Amino acid sequence: MKPMPRIWKVRAVGLLAFASLAACVVGGYDGGGGVGYVGGFYEPGGYEYGRWGSGYRVGPPRGGDRARGGDRARGGRAAPSIPHGTRGGGRHSGGKEH
Amino acid sequence: MAHSKGSSGNLVRQWLCVALLYAAATAAAHAALGTAVVLPPLTQPASGEHHVGKVVWTDLVTPDLEAAKRFYGSLFGWTFRGVPGDPNYALALLDGQPVAGLFQKTLPAGQSPPQPAWLTFLAVRDVDAAQQDARQEGGKVLSKAHYYPQRGRQAVLADPDGAVFAVLAAEGGDPPDYLAAPGEWIWSSLLVADPKQETAFYKSLFGYDVYDLASEGGSEGDAQHYILSSDDYARAGLNALPAGSMRRHAHWLNFVRVTDAANTAERAVALGGRVLVEPHIDRHGGHLAVVADPSGAPFGVMEWSDTDTKQEPQ
Numbered sequence: 001m002k003p004m005p006r007i008w009k010v011r012a013v014g015l016l017a018f019a020s021l022a023a024c025v026v027g028g029y030d031g032g033g034g035v036g037y038v039g040g041f042y043e044p045g046g047y048e049y050g051r052w053g054s055g056y057r058v059g060p061p062r063g064g065d066r067a068r069g070g071d072r073a074r075g076g077r078a079a080p081s082i083p084h085g086t087r088g089g090g091r092h093s094g095g096k097e098h
Numbered sequence: 099m100a101h102s103k104g105s106s107g108n109l110v111r112q113w114l115c116v117a118l119l120y121a122a123a124t125a126a127a128h129a130a131l132g133t134a135v136v137l138p139p140l141t142q143p144a145s146g147e148h149h150v151g152k153v154v155w156t157d158l159v160t161p162d163l164e165a166a167k168r169f170y171g172s173l174f175g176w177t178f179r180g181v182p183g184d185p186n187y188a189l190a191l192l193d194g195q196p197v198a199g200l201f202q203k204t205l206p207a208g209q210s211p212p213q214p215a216w217l218t219f220l221a222v223r224d225v226d227a228a229q230q231d232a233r234q235e236g237g238k239v240l241s242k243a244h245y246y247p248q249r250g251r252q253a254v255l256a257d258p259d260g261a262v263f264a265v266l267a268a269e270g271g272d273p274p275d276y277l278a279a280p281g282e283w284i285w286s287s288l289l290v291a292d293p294k295q296e297t298a299f300y301k302s303l304f305g306y307d308v309y310d311l312a313s314e315g316g317s318e319g320d321a322q323h324y325i326l327s328s329d330d331y332a333r334a335g336l337n338a339l340p341a342g343s344m345r346r347h348a349h350w351l352n353f354v355r356v357t358d359a360a361n362t363a364e365r366a367v368a369l370g371g372r373v374l375v376e377p378h379i380d381r382h383g384g385h386l387a388v389v390a391d392p393s394g395a396p397f398g399v400m401e402w403s404d405t406d407t408k409q410e411p412q
Contacts, residue, residue: 037135037184038244039254040159040203041262042212044347049374049388049396052340057323058287058351059380059400060332061311079309079325080332082285082402083275 135183137249138196144270148223151304151328153286154272155219156198156352157264160393163188163202169369169391170200173362174281174354192281214395217254218286218350219264220304221272225251228265228303232257235299257299259290259348265303275331277404284355285400287335290348293322296336300326306333311381323381351388353398359385362399366391 063081140154141147160166167178167188176190176197190198198216205211222228225243232239236258243253250269256262278284290296297308306326324336339346356362360377366389367373374396375388384401391397 037137037187037201038241039157039199039217039252039264040201041215041217041240041254042159042203042205043215043262043349044260045210045213049340052375052378056337056340057311057381058289058335058337058398059353059382059384059386060285060335061309061325062382079311080327080330082332083277085276087274087276087279 135187135246136181137187137199137246138181138189139248139270140196140250140266140268141270141273145274146271147274149221149272149275149329150223151300151306151326151333152221152272152275152331153218153283153334153352154221154266154268155264156283157217157219158198158200158214158391158395159203159217160200160214160391160395161202161205162393163200165370165392166200166202169366169371170198172369173365173371174356176281192279197282214391214393215262215349216352216395216397217262217264218352219252219266222265222267222304225253225265225267229253229255231303232299235302236295237299237303257290257296257348259292259296261288261290261296261348261350263350275329277402278355280355280357282355283352284402285335285353285398286333287337287351287353287398288326288348289337289339289351291339291346293324293336293338296348297324297326300336304328351396351398353386353400355402356399357401359387359399359401363387363389366399 060082061079170176178188181187186202188200189196229239232255238256241254243251245251250267252266254264309325311323322338325332326334363373363377370392372390377385377387380386386400388398
């Protein structure tokens with residue numbers, strides 16, 4: 001049996017290297033800081049919320065809700081609301097730029 | 099003649115070899131630069147604004163990208179386009195503006211399979227500092243800082259209660275503050291076991307001002323409701339997990355603004371989703387509901403009136 005010519009060995013190695021690199025680039029999520037998107041995390045199962053009590057509130061304040069404690073409550077400041085301005089229309093409620 | 103055939107064969111082989119080497123070099127360059135995934139910037143043109151602690155982005159992780167597109171496209175009118183470099187990632191748009199990312203990932207098998215979810219991105223100026231602060235304050239780094247050209251640098255963290263969130267230092271700045279339009283994210287809530295401990299953690303990372311709001315009625319646990327604020331805007335709510343809830347795992351829950359929460363919840367069910375919390379009036383005077391998409395990923399829908407009139411919850 002004739003040995004494989006040297007030029008073909010070099011080409012075979014090149015082809016293998018290319019295939020490996022191409023696989024890396026197309027890979028998608030890798031979770032480890034290479035290429036591809038990083039950020040897809042599943043959470044522990046069990047999303048049944050059951051019943052939320054009548055006093056259970058999760059929404060934002062309208063801007064007039066008095067805080068009963070916390071950093072800014074001592075000065076009698078109401079909890080702020082979400083932004084009221086329109087897109088590209090600037091600010092409509094108070095706040096500082098930075 | 100035989101000589102001619104041999105020459106042309108050699109020529110073809112040489113060209114093939116050159117083409118393969120070129121492709122290999124291109125692939126190597128992409129791999130080295132990490133440019134495989136191209137996510138669009140958060141703001142275009144660059145805003146140059148920074149709003150540390152603001153929720154600036156959300157990504158859905160789902161086992162079925164096409165099903166998610168159908169569901170959210172029908173429910174909110176979102177359209178979708180792919181991004182170069184990762185066929186598993188799609189960008190959701192509303193009126194041509196990016197509103198979210200959808201990422202397909204195989205759901206691991208097991209006795210208690212994990213849950214598809216929306217990942218909440220909070221703005222920071224320095225991702226590395228946020229990672230360090232998170233570790234010092236009892237949190238974890240789940241995915242180390244990763245840079246995406248145009249988008250910026252991001253990392254995925256878990257707070258001391260185990261709620262997963264991401265931090266993002268946007269390259270062109272954060273989106274300006276404006277009232278979300280229907281179909282856009284308007285509010286985020288963090289539901290945890292130990293609200294007091296969590297306020298300290300998030301305050302340390304984002305410098306929030308914290309407001310303690312009393313909920314009306316309910317049990318003592320239900321009554322814990324904090325507002326995390328920056329730039330004099332409410333950025334997120336922080337609640338104790340509801341006393342009667344069967345779900346005990348801390349998590350972020352994001353709300354899309356809708357004009358009719360009850361109608362949206364009904365349509366979500368018709369599209370293959372489920373209602374997790376029935377529509378009801380909340381603190382701000384509008385209705386909200388919590389639903390799950392067909393893969394089980396939970397999210398909220400919330401009405402918000404442009405008027406300043408506050409309707410008291412019943």
